[in-house]
Amino acid sequence: MEPELTGGRLDGIGVYTQALLANLPGAGCVVQPLSFAPPGAPERLRVGRALPLSFTLATIGDLILPSSARLAVRDLGPDGQPLDLYHATDYRIVRMDCPVVATLHDALPIAHPEWCSPRLRGLKNWLQAKAARKADHVITGSQYSVRELVECFGVDERRISVVYHGVDPCWFDAPDAADVAATLTRHGLRPGYFLTVGTLQPRKNIERLLQAYLALPPVVRAARQLVIVGAPGWRSEELVRRIEAARQQGENVCWLSAVTEHAELRQLYAGSGAFVFPSLYEGFGLPVLEAFASGVPVVASNATSLPEACQGAALEADPLSVPEWTAAMHTIVRDEALRTRLVAAGQRRALQLTWAETARRTVAVYQSILTQ
Structure with a gap:
């Protein structure tokens, strides 16, 4: 997982990501932050270990390779151990060789395109639709968002868990x-x-x-x-x-x-x-x-x-x-x-609605996936 930054300042997705990184260990989860940031990127954009490919290259590979192909990330866990699960805290995900959880916060670009910049709307729609299809499970922040994800992205409601956000x-x-x-x-x-x-x-x-x-x-x-x-x-x-x-x-x-x-x-x-x-x-x-x-x-x-x-x-x-x-x-x-x-x-x-409770409920989602 990696935080988003806008103008050097964490946005809502960044706050969510940072809160999970801080609170998941207290909920009994060993966390390894991973980043799509390219080599040479500023320190503030690099979180934990770098993934083997940039997001752009991984996405291109995702498009041209068979659907059975997976990005190998199993050796990127703590101390080089295999990863049990990968959690993407926004819609920038590719197929991994371990279970993937994606947090999709809303379906705004499709549900209300009039409130999104046309310059980014098409890209966000495409990325979110792909993330919804590729994730083994989806986390969202409200029951309202569940309805939108089902209607706009066709996500099976049985693959969605609601985990409320928290406060520090x-x-x-x-x-x-x-x-x-x-x-x-x-x-x-x-x-x-x-x-x-x-x-x-x-x-x-x-x-x-x-x-x-x-x-x-x-x-x-x-x-x-x-x-x-x-x-x-x-x-x-x-x-x-x-x-x-x-x-x-x-x-x-x-x-x-x-x-x-x-x-x-x-x-x-x-x-x-x-x-x-x-x-x-x-x-x-x-x-x-x-x-x-x-x-x-x-x-x-x-x-x-x-x-x-x-x-x-x-x-x-x-x-x-x-x-x-x-x-x-x-x-x-x-x-x-x-x-x-x-x-x-x-x-x-x-x-x-504390971030500690958000982390506890998120770990419960992880455990339900790993025990299936």
Whole structure:
């Protein structure tokens, strides 16, 4: 398994991979990280041992060789021992001479092509379809994703296991108050703001969130900023213009486009008064779980996998309804009893979804395959 990196920063797949590498040993699994990174690649792209072929060469071989051909990886285990099983934590897999598990997080490029860059959509569709066919077993993060994998890739539901994602224990520990205050001061923030986290792209639905915020009563907007944390992504140009226009008109909107330090992100969660996540599509929704663990009340979309992830611990709203989001945001800041209930429910939910539990359930999947 190998983590993904985007611009030098771990993305969601990278966080998942890193968490498994850290927690699988504690669940009784001996792990050997393997990497498709080519020779001479930067250190940050090389994890554990290099596979005998680059992904490009292995894929070409996969296409031209008989389906019975397998990439020999049995001598790449710890101390040169045979590998019992290979786990690809994204869709970049080839046929191996041992059982293969693939984690497929969603079927977004096929299910909703309008939310994916055309430049990458065809490649991702092809790679995910091949991964779904070649894997002996598939892991995904929600029951919602199971339905999509069956419908979009034709995966036999009997070959799919749901293993929920988790949250690192550090999220349950409140950051130092002085550090939080310093971070807020540096960014010109006041405690109690609405916070959202995610790359600026259409499916994150930040444009409707901005509209909902601007429809709040002036007294609420004056007291509570809207803080958007996320790098600009595909088709974000118009949203960026709208954010800048709101700021120029004196609205309490702050966009932080370059938060890369984990400690700083935790401090931004800690300083918030409510976490708002209006996403149109999620395979799971890790930011919501991080907000739960941080003790922040959450307003979340009622779409795709998010109700399954939240299990009633968030105030839910229709991501397509701006008025519904305005009402939910207004409610969460003025109803203290509701806020208290949501914080408690969120922390209970986060305690059920730790990376240690994810690792334990993942090992159970491995064992079921190896004993078949």
